[in-house]
Amino acid sequence: MKTIELPQIKRLLASVDLIPIIAEGFAAYSAGKAVIPPVGELLLEQGEVHIKYGFIKNDEFYVIKIASGFFNNLKLGLPTSNGLMLLFSQRTGELLGILLDQGYLTSIRTAVAGAIVAKHLAPRKVERIGIVGAGTQARAQLIYLKTVVDCKQVLVWGQNESELAKYRADVEKEGFRIETTLKADQVLESCNLVVTATPSTQPLLHVESLHPGVHITAMGSDTPPKQELDSAILARADLIVADSISQCRSRGEIFKALSSGQITEDRVVELGRIISREAPGRTSDSQITVADLTGVATQDVQIATAVYRKSLET
Amino acid sequence: MKTIELPQIKRLLASVDLIPIIAEGFAAYSAGKAVIPPVGELLLEQGEVHIKYGFIKNDEFYVIKIASGFFNNLKLGLPTSNGLMLLFSQRTGELLGILLDQGYLTSIRTAVAGAIVAKHLAPRKVERIGIVGAGTQARAQLIYLKTVVDCKQVLVWGQNESELAKYRADVEKEGFRIETTLKADQVLESCNLVVTATPSTQPLLHVESLHPGVHITAMGSDTPPKQELDSAILARADLIVADSISQCRSRGEIFKALSSGQITEDRVVELGRIISREAPGRTSDSQITVADLTGVATQDVQIATAVYRKSLET
Numbered sequence: 001m002k003t004i005e006l007p008q009i010k011r012l013l014a015s016v017d018l019i020p021i022i023a024e025g026f027a028a029y030s031a032g033k034a035v036i037p038p039v040g041e042l043l044l045e046q047g048e049v050h051i052k053y054g055f056i057k058n059d060e061f062y063v064i065k066i067a068s069g070f071f072n073n074l075k076l077g078l079p080t081s082n083g084l085m086l087l088f089s090q091r092t093g094e095l096l097g098i099l100l101d102q103g104y105l106t107s108i109r110t111a112v113a114g115a116i117v118a119k120h121l122a123p124r125k126v127e128r129i130g131i132v133g134a135g136t137q138a139r140a141q142l143i144y145l146k147t148v149v150d151c152k153q154v155l156v157w158g159q160n161e162s163e164l165a166k167y168r169a170d171v172e173k174e175g176f177r178i179e180t181t182l183k184a185d186q187v188l189e190s191c192n193l194v195v196t197a198t199p200s201t202q203p204l205l206h207v208e209s210l211h212p213g214v215h216i217t218a219m220g221s222d223t224p225p226k227q228e229l230d231s232a233i234l235a236r237a238d239l240i241v242a243d244s245i246s247q248c249r250s251r252g253e254i255f256k257a258l259s260s261g262q263i264t265e266d267r268v269v270e271l272g273r274i275i276s277r278e279a280p281g282r283t284s285d286s287q288i289t290v291a292d293l294t295g296v297a298t299q300d301v302q303i304a305t306a307v308y309r310k311s312l313e314t
Numbered sequence: 315m316k317t318i319e320l321p322q323i324k325r326l327l328a329s330v331d332l333i334p335i336i337a338e339g340f341a342a343y344s345a346g347k348a349v350i351p352p353v354g355e356l357l358l359e360q361g362e363v364h365i366k367y368g369f370i371k372n373d374e375f376y377v378i379k380i381a382s383g384f385f386n387n388l389k390l391g392l393p394t395s396n397g398l399m400l401l402f403s404q405r406t407g408e409l410l411g412i413l414l415d416q417g418y419l420t421s422i423r424t425a426v427a428g429a430i431v432a433k434h435l436a437p438r439k440v441e442r443i444g445i446v447g448a449g450t451q452a453r454a455q456l457i458y459l460k461t462v463v464d465c466k467q468v469l470v471w472g473q474n475e476s477e478l479a480k481y482r483a484d485v486e487k488e489g490f491r492i493e494t495t496l497k498a499d500q501v502l503e504s505c506n507l508v509v510t511a512t513p514s515t516q517p518l519l520h521v522e523s524l525h526p527g528v529h530i531t532a533m534g535s536d537t538p539p540k541q542e543l544d545s546a547i548l549a550r551a552d553l554i555v556a557d558s559i560s561q562c563r564s565r566g567e568i569f570k571a572l573s574s575g576q577i578t579e580d581r582v583v584e585l586g587r588i589i590s591r592e593a594p595g596r597t598s599d600s601q602i603t604v605a606d607l608t609g610v611a612t613q614d615v616q617i618a619t620a621v622y623r624k625s626l627e628t
Contacts, residue, residue, distance in 0.1 A: 001414075003317070040354045042367060042376060047407045051365060051378065053356060062356060064365065066378060066400065068407035082407045086380065086398075093361045093382035093396045098412065100315075 003098045004311055009105065012310040019119075019147065021306050022112045023275050025298035026243065028056045030272025036297045039247065041223075046070050048223070052297035061087050061096065061308070065300040067106045069199075081107065081136065085304040097308045105307070109299040111140035113243065113271075114195055114217050117291040119148045120274050120281035121215045121241065122193045126151040129176075130191030132184050132205065132228065133198040133220065134158035134167040141195045141219070143174055152176050155191055157184045157204070185209040188216070196220050196228040207232035212286040219293040221252045229290070231257035238287040240268050244296045253292040317412045318625055323419065326624040333433075333461065335620050336426045337589050339612035340557065342370045344586025350611045353561065355537075360384050362537070366611035375401050375410065375622070379614040381420045383513075395421070395450065399618040411622045419621070423613040425454035427557065427585075428509055428531050431605040433462045434588050434595035435529045435555065436507045440465040443490075444505030446498050446519065446542065447512040447534065448472035448481040455509045455533070457488055466490050469505055471498045471518070499523040502530070510534050510542040521546035526600040533607040535566045543604070545571035552601040557585050558610045567606040 004012070028034045033056055040051030047070030055062035067083035074080055081103035087096050099105065126149050131138050134156055142154060154176045158164040164180040172178055181187060188194055188209035198204065198220045205216070207230050220228045234240055234257040245268055248254035257263045271291065273279040282289055318326070342348045347370055354365030361384030369376035381397035388394055395417035401410050413419065440463050445452050448470055456468060468490045472478040478494040486492055495501060502508055502523035512518065512534045519530070521544050534542045548554055548571040559582055562568035571577045585605065587593040596603050 035356065035358075037354060037356060040351060040365060040367065042349065042351060042369070044349075044369065044376065044404055044407075046405055049376070049378075049402075049407065051354060051367065053354065053365065055356070055358065062358065062363070064363075064380060068402070070405075070407040073406055076406065078406055078408070082409070084400075084409060088363075088382070090358055091360055091384075092387055092390065092392055093358075093363065093384040094392070095396070095398060095414075100409075 001095050001097065002311060003100065004307065005100050006102055006104055009099060009101050009307055012307050013108065016306050016310055018108065018112045018303065018306065019115060021302050022109055022299050023116050025056070025302035026116065026272040026296065027276040028272070029244065029296055029298040030270045031276065033057050034298045046072050052295065052300055054297040054301060055090055056298065056301060060090060061301070061305055062090055063087050063297070063301040063304045065106070065297065065304070067103055079103070085300060087304050087308050099304055099307055105300070105303050107136055107140050109303040110137060110219060110293065110295060111144040113293050113299060114141045114219060115144040115148045116275070117217050117241070117271065117293070118145055118193060118215070121289045121291055122149055123213050123215060123282065123285050126193045128153040128155060128191045130187035130194035131156045132187055132194065132196040134163045135197065137197040137219065139167065139171055141197055142171055142176060146174065149193065155179045155181060155187050157181050157187045188214070198228055199226060200228050201225045202227065203230040204228050205233060206230045207236060210236055210288060212288060215282070215289045217291045217293065218253045222294045224251050224255060227253065227256050229253045231260050231262040234290055235262040236288060237290040239282065239289040241271050241274065241289065241291040242268050243271050243293045245270050247294045247296065248292055252294040315409050315411065316625060317414065318621065319414050320416055320418055323413060323415050323621055326621050327422065330620050330624055332422065332426045332617065332620065333429060335616050336423055336613050337430050339370070339616035340430065340586040340610065341590040342586070343558065343610055343612040344584045345590065347371050348612045360386050366609065366614050368611040368615060369404060370612065370615060374404060375615070375619055376404055377401050377611070377615040377618045379420065379611065379618070381417055393417070399614060401618050401622050413618055413621055419614070419617050421450055421454050423617040424451060424533060424607070424609060425458040427607050427613060428455045428533060429458040429462045430589065431531045431555070431585065431607070432459055432507060432529070435603045435605055436463055437527050437529060437596065437599050440507045442467040442469060442505040444501035444508035445470045446501055446508065446510040448477045449511065451511040451533065453481065453485055455511055456485055456490060460488065463507060469493045469495060469501050471495050471501045502528070512542055513540060514542050515539045516541065517544040518542050519547065520544045521550060524550055524602065526602060529596070529603045531605045531607065532567045536608045538565050538569060541567060541570045543567045545574050545576040548604055549576040550602060551604040553596065553603040554582050555585050555588065555603065555605040556582050557607045559584050561608045561610065562606055566608040
C-alpha cells in the first residue's frame, strides 16, 4: 500500500495529460460503464463533507473520495477545502493507495472538466474569458482553459477589490491580461466564455445580460441550496449540458431550473455523450450553451488512477 | 495526522473497556444525538464495499469507515474482510487519523454490540450458548460474551467438520467447552442464548425449533438479500430489537419480516432506548427476544474515537 502526499502528487501529475483521461471518465459514465452510487453527504455545524465513489467496470480499481469544505477555516488560517482519495483493487478489495491530496485532486479534476466542456461548447473564437469568483477554483479553471482556448483577455468578478488584486497578481503570471469588476453581470455582458466558480446561493448572473454566442460553465453549485445562474438563462439556452443528469436532478443549476419549471429534463444532454459524439456539442457560433458541473465520481476515479499508475512507474 | 496500523490498534484496545463506549453510541443514536446518513454501498463483481459514516453532535470527531467483503479472497490466500477508518475534526474537517484496521475494528465493534445486547436481553441464567457460524465473527462474538455472560457451554454450527474443528481448537483456548453440530436448528433447540453470524441468504433457524426463554442475536444479515432467521421467529418473539430501525427497514431480518408481512414496524424497539432505560429489555425468563444487528455507524465512530484518544495518551 502506497501513501502519496501532496507534493509527490503534484510532481506525478506534471507529466500526465489529464484532459483525455477525465474525458474518458465522462464518456464511460454516460455509456453506463461506470458504477457511481449517489453522493454521500455529511453536514456539520462548521462544514460539509462529500463522499464520492465508484468504479469503471472491468477496470482495475475503485476509488472513494472524501472532500470537505469548512468555510470558517479561513479565520483559523487553515485551508477551507480538504480531503483525500482512497484507491482499492476491484479484484480483492485491498487498499492500494492513500492519496493525501488535501482537496487538490478535486480542484484539478474540476478545472479539467471545465477545459473539456470549453473544448466542446465554447464558441470558435473566444474574445474574452469571464470568470465569476476569485478563489482557488476560479484560478484553476483559467489555468486549465489555457490548454484548450487561445484567449488571454480575462474579466474577473470578485466580492471585493482585495481578493481581486490577489487574483490578478497570481494569474497574470500565467500569461493572462486580467481586468476586474464588482458587477457580476458585466462579466456575462462582455465575455463569450464564462465560468462561474463561487459557493453562491443566489443567482449572480441574470438573463438580462445574456447574449447570443456565449457559453457558460457553472461549476460552483454542487449542493441543493447553491445557485449561480438565474434559471431563465437555462430556459433561454440552445443547449443545456450536465455532467450527470441523475445528480443534476437534485443539485446544481439544472435542479433549480427544473424545480422552478423553467426547463424540462428532456432538454438536458449529458457531457459524456457529447464527448463520445453521440450527441452534438455547439453547432453554431450564435448558440447559447450552458454546462452545469456538479462533479462526478468518475472524474475522481480517473485522476486517482492516473496518479497511482504514474507512481508505479517511478 | 496519525496513521495507526493494526498491531498498534490491537495494543491500544487491550486497555479500553469498549462495552460502555459502544453502548453510549447506541444510546446517542436512538436519542437523535447522532448524524448517520444512509450506508453507502458499492457492489463489485468480486465483492461488496460498505461506507458507514457519521458523528455524534457536539463531539470532537466525525468518522468514515470503509469495510469490504471479497469472498473469493479465500482462494487467493487473502482475508475476505478488509477496511479502514478515517477520523476527522468536526471543527475544521482536518484528517486526524487513518486507522488501517483491515476490518478488525468492525469485527470488534460488532462483537461488542453482541455483548451489549446479551447484557440487556439474555435470560438471567444462560444454560448453553449457541453460535451459528464458525468464521471470524462467530469467534469474536463468543469472546466478547465472556465479559457479560457466565456460561462456558457452547454448541456451534458450521458448514463442515473441518471448519468446526478449527473453531473448536481456537475457541477452547478461551476457556469454553465447545460442542459442534451440522444441524443449525439443533443450536436453537438446545441453547437459550443464540448468536447467528453467517452471510446466509436462506433462513438457517426455523420457528419449529423456537422455545420460551431464548434470546437470539442475528448479526449476519446486513444487506437486503441476507437472512438467517425464518421470519416466523420474529413474528413469535415477545420483543424485537433493532440497532437502527431506519436501517432495518431496508436490510436484515426485520426487513425480511416486514416485507413478508410477518411483523409490523410498531413492534420493533431500538437498542439505544433499552440501553438508556427508556424502553424495557427482557422482563421475564420465559420471553422470546430477538435482536437484529445491521451495524450502525455510531459503533464505528465510538471505536475509532476510542483508539485515536488512546493513541494520544501514549
